[in-house]
Amino acid sequence: MASLQEQVTTLEPEEAVAPNWSQMGCSICLEPFVDVGHSLPCGHMYHLHCIERVQESVPYYRGSANCPTCREPFPIGMPEEEDIPALLRPWITQPIRKIFLRPSADEDLCDKLDKLSKNVVELERHREALVKHCQEIHKTLSQKDAENLSLKEAAARHRREQRENLVVRAKMSQDNSELIRRQSSVSRKHKDHHDKKPRITSLKKVVFTYNPMGMASDSTLVSPSAAAGCKESQSVDESEDYEME
Ligand SMILES: [Zn+2]
Ligand SMILES: [Zn+2]
Known part of the structure; x- marks a missing residue:
């Protein structure tokens, strides 16, 4: 042997x-x-x-x-x-x-080999599951990326609109100031006009008083009713003056 x-x-x-x-x-x-x-x-x-x-x-x-x-x-x-x-x-x-x-070493080794083979099969199964899981994660990530991209675009659009709104608001504020300025100017002129009216009427009354015979060449000074017409005429003149300005 x-x-x-x-x-x-x-x-x-x-x-x-x-x-x-x-x-x-x-x-x-x-x-x-x-x-x-x-x-x-x-x-x-x-x-x-x-x-x-x-x-x-x-x-x-x-x-x-x-x-x-x-x-x-x-x-x-x-x-x-x-x-x-x-x-x-x-x-x-x-x-x-x-x-x-x-x-018994041979039998031990055979047992070990069997166990290792089973482990390899099990690990292969785990590997396939992991690969599948990774693919799902990649898919989800790419979807999230696309969503993020659209959100970024929406945010950029929103910021652009916000900037445009600010410009419009500034313009409106400017227009508003201009309107207020014009309104105060009109109010002031309107007030001036009202302040002048009684003075003109009193002047007309004075002229009418000093023509008791109705001999004036101006027909508007003949009677008190005509004097009222004169007032209207004067009023129109005043408004025309305002329009000229
Ligand atoms: Zn020997
Ligand atoms: Zn022996």
Whole structure:
């Protein structure tokens, strides 16, 4: 049966991470390993009791034995750990090292692979949902952008109208001031006109009093009723004067 080293070196890299430990066995007794094996410095692996038999078969004074597979010597009769100074212990490696094989590693890896595959499917589903969600968000954002644009246009239009309204209001205020000015001017003239009227009437009365015989050349001064006509005539003249202004 091939050793661990031979198996590992003939495996493809992706298979080397999980060699089929259950097919491996000890090359001394040809029995398979269960959970652990014991490796020599050369890398060949045996049952502990098998390699101990190899050690015991060698006289102690020789100080080393040979690997049954490759004849590489390995030390025997190592001192006990408590006999070695604590400072040096980390630097001392026992020639026979325990190797944990875990024959269920393949099944564990298959389970892990199944779980990972399920995770991948689940993640793919989440990814599709996220993509859909992102598309909806993009759609909403573009709608909002369009609404914002129309709102900005409306605001600009409103500001423009506001400016135009201000101009119109200023013009109206100016016109209003002009109207008030004209109105006060008219009121003043109207008042002046009313102030003049009694004076003219009294003058006419005076003229009429001093022509008792009705001999005046002006027919309007003949009678009091004619004097009233004169008043009207005078009034028309006054209004004409106002119109001239
Ligand atoms: Zn064995
Ligand atoms: Zn060997």
